[in-house]
Amino acid sequence: MSVAACPGCIAAAPLTEMPARPAPKAGDAIYIALPQIHCAACIAGVERVLADLPSVAAARVNLGAKRLRLLPTAGHDESEALSVLNAAGFDAHLLDASALGPAGDxxxxxxxxxxxxxxxxxxxxxxxxxxxxxxxxxxxxxxxxxxxxxxxxxxxxxxxxxxxxxxxxxxxxxxxxxxxxxxxxxxxxxxxxxxxxxxxxxxxxxxxxxxxxxxxxxxxxxxxxxxxxxxxxAAAELTALELPRATRLTEAGRETVNVCALMPGDRIALAAGARAPVDGTAEGPATLDRSALTGEAAPVPLSVGGAVCAGEVILGAPLTLAVTRRAEDSTLRRLAALVEVAETGRHRYSGLxxxxxxxxxxxxxxxxxxxxxxxxxxxxxxxxxxxxxxxxxxxxxxxxxxxxxxxxxxAMTGRLFRGGVLLKSPTALERLAEIDTVVFDKTGTLTEGVARLPGLAPEAAAVARALAEASDHPVSRALVAALAECAPAQLTDLRELPGEGVEARWNGRSVRLGRGAKGPVLELPGEVIPLPLTEHLRPGALEVIADLEATGFDVVMLTGDTPARAEVLARRLGIAKVHAGVRAGDKADCLAGMTREGRRVLMVGDGLNDTGALARAHASLAPASALDAARVASDGVMLGVDLRAVAQTLALARRARRRIRQNLAVAALYNAVAIPVAVLGHATPxxxxxxxxxxxxxxxxxxxxx
Amino acid sequence: MNILIILIPVSVLLGAGGLAACLWTLRNGQYEDLEGDAARILLEDPLDPRGPDSKTPAAPE
Incomplete structure (x- = not known):
């Protein structure tokens, strides 16, 4: 399990011979993930919906793997089946067959x-x-x-x-x-x-x-x-869901190409919310979520010509990117190399x-x-x-x-699997049982994605978005990113007052976005709404920390974000130990330091900046939303959003260790009785x-x- | 005890028949989706009007 190439290329490697996907021949099986199916009625529903499609030759649901195997008829592909399934209310995603590995076990x-x-x-x-x-x-x-x-x-x-x-x-x-x-x-x-x-x-x-x-x-x-x-x-399926492709802009128009085929000088189109596959420069203004690389939670504004690193997420508006480095030379790849270095240590672990x-x-x-x-x-x-x-x-x-x-x-891995935790490494359960310190990454692990606004009325949100768009202030950019989903309202007389905020008229009345006593406020006719840009906690985060500390684990927060923001969140969660402003390479060193102190550390993280630490830790877990490299580097993946799975996993691992010891004792007892009999020559078949x-x-x- | 000459080969052959059946189910991919097969017995109608086998390939390649 080495991460020799960038995560995109690992998944793409077997595909290099086929840059653009040819129309599949009849007989080429296509795999589609159906994460929501769970019962006999779902099987019948999916297979019945597909039964009458002319483009489908055969379809069979695998309930255990929550996957559909589809044989299209000659000259057709899976697109019709996908749209029909999604229309029927099944959440269907195409899987990259090459990342899934050979069919069957x-x-x-x-x-x-x-x-x-x-x-x-x-x-x-x-x-x-x-x-x-x-x-x-x-x-x-x-x-x-x-x-x-x-x-x-x-x-x-x-x-x-x-x-x-x-x-x-x-x-x-x-x-x-x-x-x-x-x-x-x-x-x-x-x-x-x-x-x-x-x-x-x-x-x-x-x-x-x-x-x-x-x-x-x-x-x-x-x-x-x-x-x-x-x-x-199941872990391979997560990778297979991320098809490593990009949309290249050429004079002829748009074409979909493999990420590994991108060359410096190419221009690629990135949709809002997309992750940059390679390093490049922005051809327009943009807002970036750098949290995967640095752990910073706040979106970063970028002007025309600014550098975008692979792995960063484009927020707000679509962006055209001029490629400056090929995928294998990009930042992503260099960070992923950190994993290789640290990985070797864990293979030396010998199990019970x-x-x-x-x-x-x-x-x-x-x-x-x-x-x-x-x-x-x-x-x-x-x-x-x-x-x-x-x-x-x-x-x-x-x-x-x-x-x-x-x-x-x-038995225990199966129980964990049903609870949404995938353990990939054979000795993971034993290592998890030895853990005494749990280290959490902040952004993306304890918190979910970008800073979010607490529920705003649709009208207020529309006005806030329109006002924020008028300004280049970082807070405004963050607001635009947080409100990316709602359409801006129609405003007139937009005016930016430097240091004060933005004013405009909405339906003939005055509205303002500006500085309040505690952070930004939105002033609508007759009301003042504070806009606290808080980080949204992942479900179960509060409970899991209280639970872990009550059980006697040391809980530490390790983040690349600013100390101020880390402190605020740590106080909210009740975490006493915080290491903030830690850069990607230093996270692994920080973990190594803790190991030298004699601690057995469980690292929970999701970003590229965590990969080194994930690989260096005694055991590691990553949420399903984590980058591929982070999932590869960790022992286990948590499929659910709820962080309480961490405490449950640790408890189950300890139970497993107890059971193993009981079993070893039983086996030893049998031998203690049998050995004298055998040595004395009284043993019979x-x-x-x-x-x-x-x-x-x-x-x-x-x-x-x- | 001469009956053993017949009985032992018969018992071994019967066992071998069971083994062959077991290996056939393995090759045929019948252990790929135990959970799904358990659920499928609850489905009452044949799913495909065009024939029993055309929509349900049991074997992976």
């Missing part, structure tokens, strides 16, 4: 196929083994061993591949992981059982144990994979599973070796010594141990089957309970 399907084969073989071998366990005679037993071998060996050759592959990789790198004892146990079980079958010594065979080991472990691995794959595909494996593998291998040496030394019977050692390895194999963590992770299944089921049940 190939890895998950393979794991499931392996688990199915292992499960099938396990059941058949088990059925045959029951006869042996209950004392089948000579010839029958020999035949049953052969039947078992002929089912088990091909099945193992297919199912156990992931464990052997992972063991080879780990050993080659000189590391130890949970798969090493697993692979060794499976291999030894199969090898000794095959020997017993050939030699027909009358000793136990372990084919069923090797298979059930394989089956339970594959189920655990599939659970883990599925939980993460769902979260990752690794630590358990590091402790567990030498103990088990040591015990097996000890059992072998003891029996060989004491009895001189090499065959019996090997049998005992194999039994020890199989009985102690980390079935429950290997399920202990993935089962909990899958029947006992192995019973212990393995019951401990695995117990651990899985503990993971999914509320």
């Amino acid at each position: 190939e890895e998950g399907r393979k794991l499931l196929a392996r688990a199915a084969v292992a499960g099938f073989a396990m059941m058949n071998v088990m059925a045959v083994s029951v006869a042996v366990w209950s004392g089948a005679g000579e010839v029958t037993r020999e035949m049953f061993h052969w039947v078992s071998a002929s089912i088990a060996l091909p099945a193992l050759a297919f199912s156990a591949v992931p464990f052997f592959a992972s063991t080879v990789t780990a050993l080659r790198a000189g590391r130890m992981n949970m798969d090493v004892p697993i692979a060794l146990a499976i291999f030894l079980a199969a090898a000794t059982s095959l020997y017993e079958t050939f030699a027909d010594t009358g000793a136990h065979t372990w084919f069923d144990a090797a298979l059930s080991l394989c089956f339970f472990l594959l189920v655990g691995r599939y659970l883990e994979h599925r939980a993460r794959a769902t979260a990752r595909s 599973a690794d630590r358990a494996a590091r402790l567990y593998a030498p103990v088990v291998h040591g015990l097996a070796a000890l059992a072998f040496a003891l029996w060989w030394g004491l009895t001189g019977d090499l065959h019996h010594a090997i049998s005992v050692a194999t039994a020890t390895l199989i009985i102690t194999c980390p079935c429950a141990l290997a399920l202990a963590i993935p089962a909990v992770t899958a 029947l006992m192995a089957a019973a212990v393995m299944s019951s401990s695995s089921i117990l651990v899985a049940m503990n993971a999914v309970r509320r």
Whole structure:
């Protein structure tokens, strides 16, 4: 997960061969996001609306992914379907298929196929083994061993591949992981059982144990994979929603091009509210929202010829931009490079599973070796010594141990996903459980977007907009930006009084926009309306801070905005610690400083200026409204607007850690009982089957309970 | 005990049939949208008048 190119280019990279989108052939699937569908009636509604369109060959809703797969008929594209869906009240957005990645989940399907084969073989071998366990005679037993071998060996050759592959990789790198004892146990079980079958010594065979080991472990691995794959595909969908295209102005007119194809000297048209894809100079006056890059909340006025950096949002009116730098040389790209630097640190984090494996593998291998040496030394019977050692390895194999963590992770990640939080990183849950300090970015995270005006009557808003437009004062520009949605009123006799405000006549009466006792005021006939340009708090911001502080977390605000504005907001929210005026590069240093103090920091941020800090923090979350680079840099994405998800995520992560520890304790308890029995040479395949299944089921049940 | 000569292959073959069916459902993409399939049983009418399969491709490519 590296951010080598600018966020636009990452999404666009596979598209470079096709600068303009060709009319799709019939058979090219198009994916459309339907974020609002949630029930059977929605499926029926969407599919029925599309059923009669001539441009649609096939359409199928995926409710789990909230996505529609559409096959247009030859020569048509998705535009008709999109407009029909939106007209029918479904909020439909086209997804960039290349950013979504390959359709379907190939890895998950393979794991499931392996688990199915292992499960099938396990059941058949088990059925045959029951006869042996209950004392089948000579010839029958020999035949049953052969039947078992002929089912088990091909099945193992297919199912156990992931464990052997992972063991080879780990050993080659000189590391130890949970798969090493697993692979060794499976291999030894199969090898000794095959020997017993050939030699027909009358000793136990372990084919069923090797298979059930394989089956339970594959189920655990599939659970883990599925939980993460769902979260990752949802995160990829956020990227796929942002088609990296721009409207280029040429002498022939307007054309839509890929952002990566823009060259210095091109002119591009940007709509109000659009994000500048590349660096350039403004060809007209504009108001910019720089918060994504700097954290400043107030809109910045820009005169003709002013520099616009990639990532800044154009407010108020549309703007024509003369491109000065290509996308990959733009500011956005340079800031995104900060992520790369900081990212490497987190990959070194080793999860509980690794630590358990590091402790567990030498103990088990040591015990097996000890059992072998003891029996060989004491009895001189090499065959019996090997049998005992194999039994020890199989009985102690980390079935429950290997399920202990993935089962909990899958259950909790699934619960978080339904609550609107996507965790992308496998160790995120564990890292979240260790957090003691929560750092919030201000603009865009604690607050929503630009400064807003509290509800104004439509007429008053129209007058305020018209008056503000007449002035170039920063406050006026901010007002215009905040009132971008309403049409200006018709005014006459507009006059700007420097230092005083703007006066005009509206329907024959005098109106004025100017300085009041506390900030700007709008004077209408008969009333004076204060216009406090406050920052709008994100829903749940107040509650989440109170909640976190009550639970014992340290809450810090880290912002690039001015200290004055940061202080005001911090007082409103009850945050004691504020670092204001921090520039993009310094945010990561600030986080590094906190880490050196011994804190485990959760960073919550949305801007490009946060990416370095997001990547450097012990764990990080970004809201869905965040820039792509910020979402890529963070461990998780919060889909809802409500900030309370942060506290819920932390609480759930701690619960998950508790569950994991309980499960590890259960697994250890089983081993404590089983190991002496195995080392003393009393282990039987029947006992192995019973212990393995019951401990695995117990651990899985503990993971999914509320 | 000679009956085992027949019974064991039969039981293995039956199991293999189940396995083949399971692998077919996997290939066919029937686990792609478990939530949606659970909801679809509530839909009563066939959605497409032009035929049962033309509008509902179960398989992803």
